[in-house]
Amino acid sequence: MVSLRLIGFGGWRWEEKKRRSQEMSEGDIHKAAAGFWLSRPLVNIIQFTYPAYASFKALQTDEPDDDQQWLSYWIIVGIFNILEFFLDIIMRFLPVPFYYEFKILFLLWAQLPFTKGAFHLYKTIVEPWLRKYEGSIDEALASAGYKGKVLIKKGLHELLARGQKLTATQSQPGVQFQGLDEITESEKDQ
Structure with missing residues (x-):
C-alpha cells in the first residue's frame, strides 16, 4: 500500500507501507524524467518569454497600471529566483513532487492581469519590508560601490605595473607606458 506522508520543510514524499520494493520501475523513471524535462522549459517560457514581451508592450503605452504590474512581477521573480537557489539545495535531499507544476501555477497567478x-x-x-530597510540597503550599496571602485582601481594599478615590468624587459629602449594615474588625469582634462 502506498501513502502520501508529510515530511519536513512542507514537502511530501510517497512511501510504501510494507516497503517490499524500494526500487522504481523503469517506466516510472521514464515518466518522472519526461515530466521534469517537459516542465522545466515550460517554466522558463512562462517565467520569461511572455512577461518580457508584455513588458515591452507595457512600455509602449501611457498607462501606469501595466507598468506597475510588470515591474512588480520582475521584482517578485527576482526575489523568487534568489530563494529558489537555496531551495534547490534543500530539494536535493527532500524532493518535492510536482514542484515545477506548482511553480507554473504560481507564475501564472503572479503575471495574469486579472489576478495581479x-x-x-x-x-x-x-x-x-523595503521601506523599513531602505536606508540600510542604500548605505550598504553605496559602501559596496565605493569598495568595488577601490578594488578595481587597485587591480588596474597592479595590472599596469606588471605590464610595465614585462614590457620594460622586452621593449625597445626609450619606449615607456603611461601609468594609470597619468591616464586618469589625461581623461579628466578632456
Whole structure:
C-alpha cells in the first residue's frame, strides 16, 4: 500500500507501507524524467518569454497600471529566483513532487492581469519590508560601490605595473607606458 506522508520543510514524499520494493520501475523513471524535462522549459517560457514581451508592450503605452504590474512581477521573480537557489539545495535531499507544476501555477497567478498576484505580493510583503530597510540597503550599496571602485582601481594599478615590468624587459629602449594615474588625469582634462 502506498501513502502520501508529510515530511519536513512542507514537502511530501510517497512511501510504501510494507516497503517490499524500494526500487522504481523503469517506466516510472521514464515518466518522472519526461515530466521534469517537459516542465522545466515550460517554466522558463512562462517565467520569461511572455512577461518580457508584455513588458515591452507595457512600455509602449501611457498607462501606469501595466507598468506597475510588470515591474512588480520582475521584482517578485527576482526575489523568487534568489530563494529558489537555496531551495534547490534543500530539494536535493527532500524532493518535492510536482514542484515545477506548482511553480507554473504560481507564475501564472503572479503575471495574469486579472489576478495581479505579483502586484499584490509586492504591495503587501516586499514594499513594506523595503521601506523599513531602505536606508540600510542604500548605505550598504553605496559602501559596496565605493569598495568595488577601490578594488578595481587597485587591480588596474597592479595590472599596469606588471605590464610595465614585462614590457620594460622586452621593449625597445626609450619606449615607456603611461601609468594609470597619468591616464586618469589625461581623461579628466578632456
